[in-house]
Every structure is written in C-alpha cells, then in structure tokens.
Amino acid sequence: MEEEDECPELVPIKEENVGPTAQIPVTIITGYLGAGKTTLLNYILTEQHNKRIAVILNEFGEGSALEKSLAVSQAGELYEEWLELRNGCLCCSVKDNGLKAIENLMEKKGKFDYILLETTGLADPGAVASMFWVDAELGSDVYLDGIVTVIDAKYGMQHIIEEKPEGLVNEAARQIALADLTIINKTDLVNDTELGQLRDAVRSINGLVKILETQKSRVDLSQVLDLHSFDTKDGVRLAEKMQLVRSNHAHLDKTMLTVTFEVPGSVSEELLNIFIQNLLWEKSIKNEAGLPMTVIRLKGIISFQQKQKKVMLQGVHELYELDDTPELWADQEPRINRVIFIGRNLDGEILKKEFISAVSNNQSLE
Numbered sequence: 001m002e003e004e005d006e007c008p009e010l011v012p013i014k015e016e017n018v019g020p021t022a023q024i025p026v027t028i029i030t031g032y033l034g035a036g037k038t039t040l041l042n043y044i045l046t047e048q049h050n051k052r053i054a055v056i057l058n059e060f061g062e063g064s065a066l067e068k069s070l071a072v073s074q075a076g077e078l079y080e081e082w083l084e085l086r087n088g089c090l091c092c093s094v095k096d097n098g099l100k101a102i103e104n105l106m107e108k109k110g111k112f113d114y115i116l117l118e119t120t121g122l123a124d125p126g127a128v129a130s131m132f133w134v135d136a137e138l139g140s141d142v143y144l145d146g147i148v149t150v151i152d153a154k155y156g157m158q159h160i161i162e163e164k165p166e167g168l169v170n171e172a173a174r175q176i177a178l179a180d181l182t183i184i185n186k187t188d189l190v191n192d193t194e195l196g197q198l199r200d201a202v203r204s205i206n207g208l209v210k211i212l213e214t215q216k217s218r219v220d221l222s223q224v225l226d227l228h229s230f231d232t233k234d235g236v237r238l239a240e241k242m243q244l245v246r247s248n249h250a251h252l253d254k255t256m257l258t259v260t261f262e263v264p265g266s267v268s269e270e271l272l273n274i275f276i277q278n279l280l281w282e283k284s285i286k287n288e289a290g291l292p293m294t295v296i297r298l299k300g301i302i303s304f305q306q307k308q309k310k311v312m313l314q315g316v317h318e319l320y321e322l323d324d325t326p327e328l329w330a331d332q333e334p335r336i337n338r339v340i341f342i343g344r345n346l347d348g349e350i351l352k353k354e355f356i357s358a359v360s361n362n363q364s365l366e
C-alpha cells in the first residue's frame with residue numbers, strides 16, 4: 001500500500017444546491033481483514049427494513065483481477081451480478097468502475113434507497129470516500145452518509161499497534177481515524193478488560209467516533225444508517241460533540257491520534273483556506289520533531305468575519321469543504337472556532353498557534 005493516493009485532485013469542493021431528499025445515501029463499510037464486514041452486510045440485508053438496499057462488495061479475486069459483486073436486496077430477494085474490473089491503482093479502478101457499476105445497476109434495477117459499499121480489508125476508505133464526496137456526475141444522485149469501521153475485538157488491538165516499516169501506513173489505525181462509527185465486533189472472544197483497552201485505543205485515535213459493540217455484527221440499524229456525517233445538518237450536534245473531545249499526545253511519531261482546539265473570535269475566509277491548504281496540501285506545518293503533520297480527517301465549526309451563519313469544516317485526506325450550516329450565531333453567543341484533527345505527527349499546541357497566526361489578519365481575532 002502506498003502512503004499517498006495519487007488520484008484525488010486537489011480542489012476544494014463546491015457543493016451544488018441539491019436537496020438531500022433526492023439523493024441516495026452511501027455508507028462505506030470498512031475494517032481489517034476478517035473483522036466482520038460481510039457479516040454486517042448480510043445482517044443488514046436480512047434485517048427487516050423498508051429500504052431497497054444495494055450492496056457493493058469490493059474484494060480481491062484470485063490473481064490481481066479485482067472483482068466486484070453487486071447485489072440488490074428487495075423484498076427479501078437477492079439479485080447478484082459480477083462485474084470484472086480492470087487492474088491498476090485500486091483507488092482509480094474503484095473510482096471509475098465503482099461509479100459506473102452503480103449507474104448500470106440503477107439503470108437495470110431502477111433506483112434504490114440506500115447503497116452499502118464494503119471495501120477490502122486493506123483498502124484506504126479515504127480514497128473511496130473521496131470519490132463519493134466529490135463526484136460531480138453522480139453528485140446529484142448519491143451522497144456520502146458515513147464511514148463505518150468494523151473492528152475485531154480479539155485482534156483489533158494487535159492490528160492498531162502493529163509497527164509498519166517506514167513510509168507505510170497502519171491501515172487498521174487509518175480506518176479507525178476515518179470512521180464516523182466504529183463497531184467492535186466479536187465481543188464473545190474477549191473479556192471486559194480487553195474490551196475496555198480496545199475501546200480506549202479506538203477513542204485515542206479518533207476522539208469523535210461513536211463506538212458500538214456487537215457479536216456477529218448485530219447492530220441496531222438506526223445507529224448505522226442515515227448518520228448524515230458529512231451534512232451541515234450535523235453542525236449543531238457536531239458542535240456539542242466537539243466540546244467533549246480532548247487532545248491526545250503521541251507516544252510514538254507514527255501514532256494516529258486526535259487533537260483539538262478552540263480559538264475565540266472570527267476568522268478571514270481567505271486566510272483560513274490558506275491555512276488549511278498549507279496543512280493538507282503543502283504539508284508545511286510540522287511538529288516539534290520536524291515531521292509534517294498528516295491530517296486524514298478534519299472537522300470543525302468556524303466563525304467567519306461578517307457572517308451570521310456558523311460554518312462547518314469537513315476534510316478527508318486532501319479534500320475539504322467549508323459550508324454554511326443552517327445555524328446562526330446568536331447575538332449574545334460567543335464566537336468560537338472549534339476544530340478537530342485526526343492524523344499522524346499531530347501536535348495540538350503547535351497547530352493552534354499556527355492557526356491563530358495564519359487566520360488573524362491585521363485586526364485581532366475578536
């Protein structure tokens with residue numbers, strides 16, 4: 001696995017004004033090899049629900065050919081067809097063919113209400129997420145609802161702390177870092193102490209993520225589907241959740257973790273964009289050891305100068321967007337920027353200082 005994904009283009013996303021009602025949610029289901037992703041999909045497909053769900057499985061077949069299975073669950077029936085995909089960069093193959101596959105499927109079977117996409121255990125869900133988040137052609141039909149990471153209760157810890165050779169990413173940790181929801185599965189195989197340790201490890205990587213615990217991936221569907229993790233509708237809840245998040249400090253340079261800060265005042269939109277681009281694209285913000293901070297997930301609520309609405313900041317890898325939420329800053333409400341960064345080589349104190357010096361134009365922040 002290469003550390004850098006070459007596919008995503010470095011452009012901020014401008015969201016078209018399309019009503020979410022018309023769009024089909026996509027939930028990305030990721031997790032390390034054997035964690036219980038397929039078990040989860042099967043469970044969702046067979047559970048009672050009123051949705052017509054399309055499932056896309058991304059698996060490596062024999063040899064290097066990538067195969068994709070498509071199934072539509074409708075009234076208990078399971079349609080399935082296989083699509084052969086070309087070889088090549090996983091992210092590009094999945095991108096081109098994944099979208100085409102969905103279009104084909106919709107043409108053949110008509111529209112459905114929900115798409116579940118299982119990535120291979122070693123895939124970078126960030127690349128897959130980016131394609132749904134960004135795609136202009138399908139943008140009016142599909143939106144990214146959330147990233148769900150299934151974790152093996154017994155072997156998850158081992159995967160998270162595994163040391164990777166220089167330049168390689170720990171995929172298990174990255175999948176947790178990117179997640180909106182984690183499901184710790186196979187709890188039958190561990191005791192309470194082990195489970196608690198794993199929960200703490202997950203929490204220290206991703207301070208925002210919701211954690212469920214299951215056996216055989218049996219979850220309450222309402223906790224998994226329709227999360228709206230990337231919508232501005234989530235803005236109010238996000239602001240509340242962020243207040244509970246605490247910064248972590250790395251034990252090792254490579255540790256994936258969450259840092260957060262609050263900065264009172266209102267910032268310049270232009271300067272904030274430059275700050276984010278320096279951080280995400282130029283990677284010019286470094287920690288004490290001189291290593292570039294690598295952010296793979298970013299969330300925030302921002303107060304812009306001369307703007308009444310609260311603005312939501314979202315980022316996945318190099319992609320980010322700034323969108324107005326429906327919420328206004330109330331007259332008496334103190335204006336505070338709250339940002340959460342998840343990634344590697346992060347230092348919350350340094351990031352905060354860099355943020356303040358970057359976004360305050362000649363006036364003070366207040």
Ligand SMILES: Nc1nc2c(ncn2[C@@H]2O[C@H](COP(=O)(O)OP(=O)(O)OP(=O)(O)O)[C@@H](O)[C@H]2O)c(=O)[nH]1
Pocket residue numbers: 031032033034035036037038039040120121150185186187188189214215216217
């Ligand atoms: N003991 C136990 N086994 C489980 C549980 N959930 C799933 N399994 C088993 O774990 C194995 C892997 O489950 P899958 O759902 O195929 O895992 P996956 O993440 O889709 O695996 P890959 O696609 O190969 O990465 C299967 O044999 C499951 O029956 C659980 O809660 N407890």
Ligand SMILES: [Zn+2]
Pocket residue numbers: 037038039118
């Ligand atoms: Zn599977």
